[in-house]
Amino acid sequence: MSSFKSFWKTLEQEKEKIGSLDQGNGKMALARIGKQKRAKIVPCVSGPLNDENQIIARTAPVPRFGPFFEPISLVKNYTEEPKTGVGRNNLRILNNRKAEARAAMKRNIKAQSDR
Structure with missing residues (x-):
């Protein structure tokens, strides 16, 4: 070889x-x-009770909305006040992802200013 x-x-x-x-x-x-x-994909069961905040997909990090690479979550029927347990759980997941994105953005901005 x-x-x-x-x-x-x-x-x-x-x-x-x-x-x-x-x-x-x-x-x-x-x-x-x-x-x-990569995170394992869990199939979603769609129906009238669990259509709130249905997470469709999460992309690989791309610089779509600015100069920095970040993943994008695609969500169906987003609401900040879900009435179902599935909707509340998915909102928790989305809020965690937002917090991660904000922390990454702060690191990116700090890294750019340190140059």
Whole structure:
């Protein structure tokens, strides 16, 4: 086996990949980074009782609404005052995701201002 092939096999076994990292001075460097695990998709049962705050999907991080990469949650029948347990639970999930997004945005802004 060639050394290149064994290198890629090692990456696969270690659940790593080669990615580019910003060095902070405008230059990028290649590095071994761990692969992220995706959350398992739980099928939703649709009906009149659990249509509130139905989470349809969550995208991979993309810079769609600004200069920073962030995941996007797609929600059907969003309401801040759900009447069902499923609606309240999904609202909790969405609020946790909002808090995570705000924290990530603060980190991104701080990283940009430190440059």
